[in-house]
Amino acid sequence: MQGPDRARHANRLRWKQANCVGCGRWHDIGPDSSLCDCAKQENLSVSCDLQPATRAALLASVEDNAQSLWRYAPLLPVDRAFGTRLGVGWTPLYDFGDYRGTRFFLKDEARNPSGSLKDRASEAVVAVAAAHGVTDVIVASTGNAAASLACIGAAAGIKVTVLVPRTIPGAKLTQIMAHGASIYRVDGSYDDAYALARTVSLAKGLYNRSTGLNPFTREGKKTCAFEIAEQLGWQAPDWVIVPTGDGNILSGIWKGFHELVALDLLSSMPRLVAAQSAASDLITRRFDPEWARHANNPPHHTIADSITVAQPRDLTAALAALSASRGTAVAVDDDEIVAATRMMASRFGVFCEPSSAAGFAAFERLRERGVIAPQDRVVCLSTGTGLKDLRAVPAPDNLPVISPDAWQEISIGGDRQ
Template sequence: MYHLECIECDQKYTKSEVIYTCKCGGLLDVIYDYSAIELDVEKLRTEAPSVWKYRALLPIEANPVTIHEGGTPLYRCDRLADKIGIKELYIKHEGLNPSGSFKDRGMTVGVSKGIELGMKTLACASTGNTSASLSTYGAKAGLPVIVLLPEGKVALGKVAQALIHGAKVLSIRGNFDEAVVLVRRLCDEEQIYLLNSINPYRLEGQKTIGHEIIDQLGLNVPDRVIVPVGNAGNVAAIYKGFKEFMKLGITQSVPKMTGIQTEGACPVTKAFKKGAEDIIPEKNPETIATAIRIGNPVNAKKALRAIYESGGNSEAVSDEELVQAQKDLAQLEGIGVEPASATSVAGLKKLVEAGIIGRDETVVCVTTGHLLKDPEEVINISAEPITVDANIEAVRKAVFSK
């Protein structure tokens, strides 16, 4: 009941083909026969939260490789909303997935599909979270994993995850975009299954973020959903999740999709502000947010289409703005996220102040990775612990000093 289809030329491919992009070079999407899909909404809402409660909308027929991903909390954040000056704000914290990022949603589907296709080895290029997630799911599936990382550009917490789960980790003397070119060639020539987000099945898992938001809001649709943008898959994927619920008659509208990048790596934002349908790649992206330090995001066209079609927006924030947002999330709401995740909140603040987002809107910000993904950054931006002697007088003096 599904097939692959090019978003550029409409060329169709069967579900049994190992293919990532169309022969014309266009991106592929998974197309379903929605008339054949039935969802019992009341039953759906009573099921335990997980990616696989939406199985009727996922392209996997066999038993999936799963470690209970999905079902992440949607926090109502009134103190942060007051500070930003907005009526109603929610944080969808994807950092509470098993490996600590939203990537697990894509990997449970992508790795399961790889097994269905008979693939024996898995691979990816990564800025960190993809490698951590693929290594985790590869270990669960009992399949070897190869990871290409840009040398010196990945947070150690993510490298540690790939290593402990047994992946073969290669540190490339180049940036992420160069690593992507290399891993694609390796996979094509050696019959290894590629699990970067250019793989259309990855995004099918990630679209369940949209499904879950609607479930968690009692089938109500927020005015806007704001997402950090790195390789640009999430904006398009989450939007697809919202569109599917509307096609099935569960909801009557979709949110405005808004993508946030950093000023040092913002090809999607630049394209949006020009009204362009595609990006001009950036050769040397640089930002403290290592997870989205990407100059040539492969899903840019899909993301831009989602933004335009939904009436959304794209903006870039400075490293200083995202660090402040990261602190605000932690200190006002108790939510610890890695730097890239905080761009959604920093972007919200910037767009509210610019009058682009209305103060009466209901907004969901997606935070994509856990604080402990990048502890070095936290140490660098925070005050050092106060060292005192081991006696009560010294402790009391330090506690009450200004």
């Protein structure tokens, strides 16, 4: 951690213990992101005190009805006073009623300030940073986490440095720059950017928000599970479908539901689905090879660039979440992703980016094969807005242009499915 006189900032974390997601060993934690020193150098999972007093504090906090993830402050790492005013979280859960025989819900994470679920993680990490006087944060990202940290960091007055692959979509680049972050496009993959960010953070003592390294990203993301449960009247759905790259949203969603069960606020867990791109499907191959399309392929080109990762940084916890929830993993092709993007936009009014639409494509496949049964209650996470990445639905150059008085040429209808 750089800059501040750390002695002036006591450890302000609400919870001071974490265990390694691989070997299980307990660690004392501070605000710094650190890995276990076990053979696999796995990441740490924060241990919250899940006693009746925490349950009472949580219910009282929910009663206060903050319109953000801070409504769950008693289960977040630091006091809500360290959060921003941007209103991260408390996104809508749309109930679309009967769809393909299921009771179908979409959780619209595009409503977050920077347009993706990543804001939950950034808000938690930035609050931890602010509580400890950290002035600079670095992140490696496929795009959304960088845009998110740039946005939340700006609101908190924290300087942000981002490392992204050179192929990042233009709108995300613009967004990062508009928020005033320092941006480095790495001539390589997300995995290369990740390694570089780690080297820089260690060499320069910078606080690192990178997914699957910083334990507080999972703490932010788990609030999405809290919201789903609360919005369903403190009930779990049968399935939650999670677009998956590093697997950190997946492990966060599992942790969130698990904490609610431990607090006796839920009586069951949902089954989780990791929805991956067939071009980047290591979690699927490891969990359920039957659903993977290709054996042993390194990631290759896909329209779902946000979930393209060779070495998922939260692999162990993601696989554990799938096993513990009796879930499954599915890899979908780009043509299914494009069809899903169009369907979500034209059937439900939710325009998401291709990586997000992988979740809906996985739903279609699982429903078709009968894995998701009629009457099942399904929540599909729509993790990011389509406005940042238009490649799935480019407007054609040759759209007809008509004269202002050509009313006879106008036929009513559209491309709705």
